[in-house]
Amino acid sequence: MQIKVGCEFRYEATWPTPAVMQVQPHQEADQRILHEAWQLTPPLALHSYVDLYGNTCQRMVIPPGNQVLNYDATIEVSESADEVAPDAVQLPVEALPDDVLLYTLPSRFCLSDVLSDMAWQLFGTMEPGWARVQAICDWVHSNIRFQYGSSNSLTTAADVCAQGVGVCRDFAHLAVTFCRALNIPARYVFGYLPDIGVPPPDDPMDFCAWMEVYLAGRWWTFDPRNNEPRVGRVLIGRGRDALDVAMVTTYGSPRLAQMTVWADAAPLAPHHPVEPVEVQTQLMRGDYQQG
Numbered sequence: 017m018q019i020k021v022g023c024e025f026r027y028e029a030t031w032p033t034p035a036v037m038q039v040q041p042h043q044e045a046d047q048r049i050l051h052e053a054w055q056l057t058p059p060l061a062l063h064s065y066v067d068l069y070g071n072t073c074q075r076m077v078i079p080p081g082n083q084v085l086n087y088d089a090t091i092e093v094s095e096s097a098d099e100v101a102p103d104a105v106q107l108p109v110e111a112l113p114d115d116v117l118l119y120t121l122p123s124r125f126c127l128s129d130v131l132s133d134m135a136w137q138l139f140g141t142m143e144p145g146w147a148r149v150q151a152i153c154d155w156v157h158s159n160i161r162f163q164y165g166s167s168n169s170l171t172t173a174a175d176v177c178a179q180g181v182g183v184c185r186d187f188a189h190l191a192v193t194f195c196r197a198l199n200i201p202a203r204y205v206f207g208y209l210p211d212i213g214v215p216p217p218d219d220p221m222d223f224c225a226w227m228e229v230y231l232a233g234r235w236w237t238f239d240p241r242n243n244e245p246r247v248g249r250v251l252i253g254r255g256r257d258a259l260d261v262a263m264v265t266t267y268g269s270p271r272l273a274q275m276t277v278w279a280d281a282a283p284l285a286p287h288h289p290v291e292p293v294e295v296q297t298q299l300m301r302g303d304y305q306q307g
Contacts, residue, residue, distance in 0.1 A: 033268035135197035
């Protein structure tokens with residue numbers, strides 16, 4: 017299956033502003049970039065690098081004035097929905113690979129030590145493995161209300177749990193936090209998610225966040241926001257939490273006038289920008305939060 021994905025950011029800068037973008041999908045066995053193109057108006061230099069988590073990033077300096085950053089790609093992905101494996105078991109900590117241990121620890125937005133007691137009270141008596149992780153997703157999906165603008169770049173999973181409201185970034189953070197509190201390795205993921213096989217929402221297309229959990233010797237996709245297997249996911253970045261995978265980080269204060277995101281089965285359907293005011297309120301300290 018071919019998926020058309022991309023995004024466009026329109027900035028207004030007062031002075032030269034260094035920035036890092038992370039919007040290019042991973043190249044993996046089940047996800048292949050067939051075509052991609054950057055359109056930068058006015059033109060500026062890009063420097064690509066791979067970060068500590070294997071994500072591709074682009075460095076640039078946004079010049080004073082108006083700047084348009086447009087990325088467009090065609091991606092080949094599986095036609096199948098997210099895999100489901102009810103028999104996948106949770107491995108004991110001593111059996112985890114060395115490079116997986118990192119994802120059992122607290123991080124900036126996933127304070128598993130703070131929510132440890134709650135996690136064990138809610139899920140501690142359940143059989144370890146797939147059923148326990150699905151129960152975590154069910155709880156987050158049922159107890160956290162989705163609302164744009166309800167959180168910002170400082171909101172932690174503990175905040176979301178207390179407030180009972182958030183965006184998909186917050187759903188993922190809370191589920192990751194509960195998993196880690198139960199010694200289940202979990203990492204934060206974001207990318208493009210087309211509305212294939214589901215009714216399209218009323219809101220404009222946005223980036224999406226979910227999580228990957230390590231069970232039975234491999235990583236599996238779980239989505240506490242949508243809480244159902246989906247078709248056509250295109251992964252951009254993985255990390256401990258959203259701090260590691262901000263799609264735009266600016267070392268200054270340019271004004272984000274407009275952001276547009278698209279993700280559709282080819283051929284591409286019309287896409288619409290997020291309202292500028294909404295974009296500006298969601299951009300906090302240079303890190304745009306996934307809806």
